[in-house]
Amino acid sequence: MAYLAHIRPEDGAQQSVLEHLRGTGALAEEFAGAFGAEEWARFCGLAHDIGKYSNAFQRHIGGEAMRVDHATAGAQMCVQLLGKAGWLPAYCVAGHHGGLPNGGNQSDPPAREAGRQSTLTTRLRLPVEDYSAYAAEVSLEGALHSPPLRPLGRQGFSLAFWVRMLFSCLVDADFLDTERFMRPGAARSGAQRIEALEALLDAQVRRFASPASALNRMRTEILHGCIAKAALPPGLFTLTVPTGGGKTISSLAFALKHARANGLRRVIYVIPYHSIIEQNARVFREILGDENVLEHHTSFDYDDWGSGLGEQYRLAAENWDMPLVVTTNVQFFESLFGNKTARCRKLHSIAGSVVIFDEAQMLPLPYLRPCVRAIAELCWNYRCSCVLCSATQPTLAPLFPRELPPARELCDNSRALYDAFRKTRLTLAGPLTNEELARQLRELPQALCIVSTRNHAQTLFQMLKDETGVFHLSTLMCPAHRSKVLETIRERLKARQPCRVISTSLVEAGVDLDFPVVYRALAGIDSLVQAAGRCNREKELDCGQVIVFEPEEAYVPKRAAFQRPREITRLLARQFDDLSAPEAIQTYFELLYQTDNLDAKEMVNRFEDGARSLCFPFAEAAQEFRLIEESTRSVLAPLDERARELAEQLRFGLRSRALLRRAQQYIVSVYPYEYEALLRCGALEPLDEALAVLADVLQYDPRQGLKVKFEEGKAIMP
Numbered sequence: 001m002a003y004l005a006h007i008r009p010e011d012g013a014q015q016s017v018l019e020h021l022r023g024t025g026a027l028a029e030e031f032a033g034a035f036g037a038e039e040w041a042r043f044c045g046l047a048h049d050i051g052k053y054s055n056a057f058q059r060h061i062g063g064e065a066m067r068v069d070h071a072t073a074g075a076q077m078c079v080q081l082l083g084k085a086g087w088l089p090a091y092c093v094a095g096h097h098g099g100l101p102n103g104g105n106q107s108d109p110p111a112r113e114a115g116r117q118s119t120l121t122t123r124l125r126l127p128v129e130d131y132s133a134y135a136a137e138v139s140l141e142g143a144l145h146s147p148p149l150r151p152l153g154r155q156g157f158s159l160a161f162w163v164r165m166l167f168s169c170l171v172d173a174d175f176l177d178t179e180r181f182m183r184p185g186a187a188r189s190g191a192q193r194i195e196a197l198e199a200l201l202d203a204q205v206r207r208f209a210s211p212a213s214a215l216n217r218m219r220t221e222i223l224h225g226c227i228a229k230a231a232l233p234p235g236l237f238t239l240t241v242p243t244g245g246g247k248t249i250s251s252l253a254f255a256l257k258h259a260r261a262n263g264l265r266r267v268i269y270v271i272p273y274h275s276i277i278e279q280n281a282r283v284f285r286e287i288l289g290d291e292n293v294l295e296h297h298t299s300f301d302y303d304d305w306g307s308g309l310g311e312q313y314r315l316a317a318e319n320w321d322m323p324l325v326v327t328t329n330v331q332f333f334e335s336l337f338g339n340k341t342a343r344c345r346k347l348h349s350i351a352g353s354v355v356i357f358d359e360a361q362m363l364p365l366p367y368l369r370p371c372v373r374a375i376a377e378l379c380w381n382y383r384c385s386c387v388l389c390s391a392t393q394p395t396l397a398p399l400f401p402r403e404l405p406p407a408r409e410l411c412d413n414s415r416a417l418y419d420a421f422r423k424t425r426l427t428l429a430g431p432l433t434n435e436e437l438a439r440q441l442r443e444l445p446q447a448l449c450i451v452s453t454r455n456h457a458q459t460l461f462q463m464l465k466d467e468t469g470v471f472h473l474s475t476l477m478c479p480a481h482r483s484k485v486l487e488t489i490r491e492r493l494k495a496r497q498p499c500r501v502i503s504t505s506l507v508e509a510g511v512d513l514d515f516p517v518v519y520r521a522l523a524g525i526d527s528l529v530q531a532a533g534r535c536n537r538e539k540e541l542d543c544g545q546v547i548v549f550e551p552e553e554a555y556v557p558k559r560a561a562f563q564r565p566r567e568i569t570r571l572l573a574r575q576f577d578d579l580s581a582p583e584a585i586q587t588y589f590e591l592l593y594q595t596d597n598l599d600a601k602e603m604v605n606r607f608e609d610g611a612r613s614l615c616f617p618f619a620e621a622a623q624e625f626r627l628i629e630e631s632t633r634s635v636l637a638p639l640d641e642r643a644r645e646l647a648e649q650l651r652f653g654l655r656s657r658a659l660l661r662r663a664q665q666y667i668v669s670v671y672p673y674e675y676e677a678l679l680r681c682g683a684l685e686p687l688d689e690a691l692a693v694l695a696d697v698l699q700y701d702p703r704q705g706l707k708v709k710f711e712e713g714k715a716i717m718p
Contacts, residue, residue: 103615243533477705524565
């Protein structure tokens, strides 16, 4: 009997189970070579589909309408052959379609059939179809060496992390081998190797050979300092560069040269905001070429790049098969703590990479400890170099495991450079009413005012909207709208025309704006320094003004996550004359991290506790690990013809990933009470529980974005 794994619908071609197992095993073995787990990955590849040797599955693939669980058989075989250690590959095999399960325990109720909610303990007890015919074709015998990793801490977190990496190798190999058979000739990456990208970078670096201004000479000094450190062995690094110091190019130069010097495979930029991603990716493409840079975030539209390059991007996003990847904190860390196949396919591609964490201070406090622990694992066991980049470097050293060598700083003389790059003076102005704030802004030809809530931004804009050259920025404007407004703002600044901008903090990190005066509502010191980075950026003035004010109480966020940084800033204002000085920033983060709320979901301990039993909460952790906690609803604003076409397709029930990704440029995220207010006034056409189309376009103001009703006491961050 010929046991089949796949039948190609177009021509009836058949792939045998043996061919698929061998192909998957070989690919998984290749992927796991990046972290020394080749034999374990090959074992998973050979075991994952042995359940397809059952007569029931062969009837299913032959056309009978029946559901057949083929994954549990391989999981059970892992444990039969390897004993308790077999749980590690069993997680991967059991979850290669539905996702890594929870480990569970012996008190789990028996399941009637293998389902996505079943624990591994339950799966190992399930009756399965007879698959014994596998033994005539596949040999799984032979001892496996202990998992090739050096555990950190109490070992449980390290083992669970290793299982996810092994799972990534298996599921990506499974997808790719199946794709090769079902879709021969798929347009996978045509990108160049790191060595070729380094040559392209060198051509760019030569442009900085003779900088004219003092500011550019200092930027060039930072750049060459980073290049000089590239030959260091892989590990943990920091790059502490003053705002405006050119860390984007400097970090890229270090990353490419460090990767080439140490045989690393790719560079991954992890960035908090979409606006920074788009800006940085544009710079990288100009240097390295479109075909070598992958953006992976919800707003990136592959179709904008045509059928060839767009398809290459779409496929590369599945497993990050590109030399340079630019992605978000959310995508990166939620994948590392994920359990689903789509999220985890790319994880093995992180091994052997240079990972740049831009604006490292923006990792959310409730998840800081698990994020830091994941970074430590990448450095310690997966031959990654991780670089924490920031003008306000967070004091993370106490959070890293003691086994990990301390971080090495890439920027020499950071303290001296701070003095050289100092372009602003922070002035604490005390309380300012909206009326007084508006009066001061009216008197300035160009000024940026950054506030902490969308409500406050809208209120101030309403007070100033009749003045010439006044603009509003917040996430109540869809990304496409914000991009157009930012373009207009930059043009007016360059032409020295009147330009007053009222914005939420979305402009603070990575948005290249240059104002002579910046007002900032009191916040954490890191936010104040980031706001100062939008002031006197090119040092055209002797000293730019950054005025820090206390807003009216109604516009102060009430949550502890916002109150604590403000309180620490007030405390340090009495201790330091210069709140932006490196010493003040270090003290700020030391105080900020003196809290028990750095792992709000107890992620690290829950995995550490599984060290002996090997029972890990993979599915639970994936569901609970959400860097953005608040639930929101999406409202698509049909502002132009393209948006209206997307809305029409969504009305007809189309929900493809590609379509939803294209729609992101026109989507505003609102909180439930805002959504309900819009719904009550008949402004929305709900399409499902998470998505609605704005039916009344008059509810979208061409200057402020979506009009929502604010309830008293509600403060919404950008």
